[in-house]
Amino acid sequence: MRKISIFIKHYISYICTGLSWGLMLLIFWYSEYKVYGGNLKTGFTYALICPPIYALSYYLNKEDRKERLEQKSKSKLKISNIINDIILVCLGLFFLWVIVFRNPYLINIYLCLSVILFYIIITYILPRKECEKKNRIEDSRWLVSIIFGILTVDVLLFCIIANPITVKEGRQLVGDTGYENVQFIDNIKDPIILESIFADCDLLLSKNEDALNFYLYRGTKYGESYGIVVSLVGRRIVAESKDENNNSLLYFYEIHRND
Numbered sequence: 001m002r003k004i005s006i007f008i009k010h011y012i013s014y015i016c017t018g019l020s021w022g023l024m025l026l027i028f029w030y031s032e033y034k035v036y037g038g039n040l041k042t043g044f045t046y047a048l049i050c051p052p053i054y055a056l057s058y059y060l061n062k063e064d065r066k067e068r069l070e071q072k073s074k075s076k077l078k079i080s081n082i083i084n085d086i087i088l089v090c091l092g093l094f095f096l097w098v099i100v101f102r103n104p105y106l107i108n109i110y111l112c113l114s115v116i117l118f119y120i121i122i123t124y125i126l127p128r129k130e131c132e133k134k135n136r137i138e139d140s141r142w143l144v145s146i147i148f149g150i151l152t153v154d155v156l157l158f159c160i161i162a163n164p165i166t167v168k169e170g171r172q173l174v175g176d177t178g179y180e181n182v183q184f185i186d187n188i189k190d191p192i193i194l195e196s197i198f199a200d201c202d203l204l205l206s207k208n209e210d211a212l213n214f215y216l217y218r219g220t221k222y223g224e225s226y227g228i229v230v231s232l233v234g235r236r237i238v239a240e241s242k243d244e245n246n247n248s249l250l251y252f253y254e255i256h257r258n259d
Contacts, residue, residue, distance in 0.1 A: 013142050020148035021051055027152050031159060037167045037187055039213045039232055041107055042155055051144075085123075092116045105211035105233055107158050114154050118147060162212075164232040170215045174228050177237065179219030186256040188214040188229060197248045198229065198239040209234045218243070218253070227253075 028044040095113045098106065122143065165173070167184050174182045188194045191210045195203055212232040219226055227249045229239040243250055 013145070016142070016145045017148070020145040020152075024148045024152045027155055031155055035159075035166050035168075036164060036212075036232065037184065037215060039164070039187055039189075039215075040155075040159075041212075043108060043111070047151075088116050088119060103208055103211055105162050105164075105208055107155065107162075110154050110158050111151055114150050115147065118150055162233075163235075164212050165215075165230065165235040167215060169235075170230040170232075171217060173230060173235070174217045174219055174237065179217075179221050179226065179228065182217050182219040182228075185216045185218050185227075185253060188216050194229060194239065197227075197246070197252055198241050199248075200241055200246070201239045203239055205231070205238060206234060209238070214238065216252070 025044065025048055028042040028047055032038060032040040032042045032044055092113060095109050095116070098109055099113075171182050171184060188197070191203075191205065194210075194214060209231050210233075214232065215230045217228045217230065219228055225243040227239075227241050227243060227246065228237055230236065231238045241249055243253075
């Protein structure tokens, strides 16, 4: 029992990092592929691949990095930090401008902005008295766990703030308008494709209504089969067309049936 306690105490930061990474992946995957049908763009693939590659590179080059840090003069390090800070502040302001004035539905912008804010917190708010302490804090596995936690919370907050309609809610919306046997077919990820398939409809999309793509459903009404499109952002039906009169729609069904 004592050995287990010592092992956990020694490797607790690694354990927490692994658990927080796993939780982040689970939230990313479930939100993107189960709840929103692949439309949320959380960057699940990057979150799965990049951390292990970075961790491997980090430990393979650990000794070389220590030597480089020791060789750098304090003045050069200070100038380098100032340049990095200016770049990050500019990026942060640009991301805020995009969210407020351009498109508030780009989740990757929120993720990047959170990382920048986290960097500012550990650089200027947390007290540090000496360079060695600074390097020790920045290289801590605990900070990696905190970053994973922040990114996880980011996705959850984005879902609450942006409030895109889910696949399940979209199916319910279509059913509430009188359609029966409603099936989710796939996503339409380009307004141009939407316009070409539903050329017989007057598509009047509001600002940023195409920011998170569209759900395509198939349902029946009065004994006839229809294709119905729901906007994630607008939370409404934006197009509907009878199957038998729309060869493009039937072809889209066939393609995604074979996927």
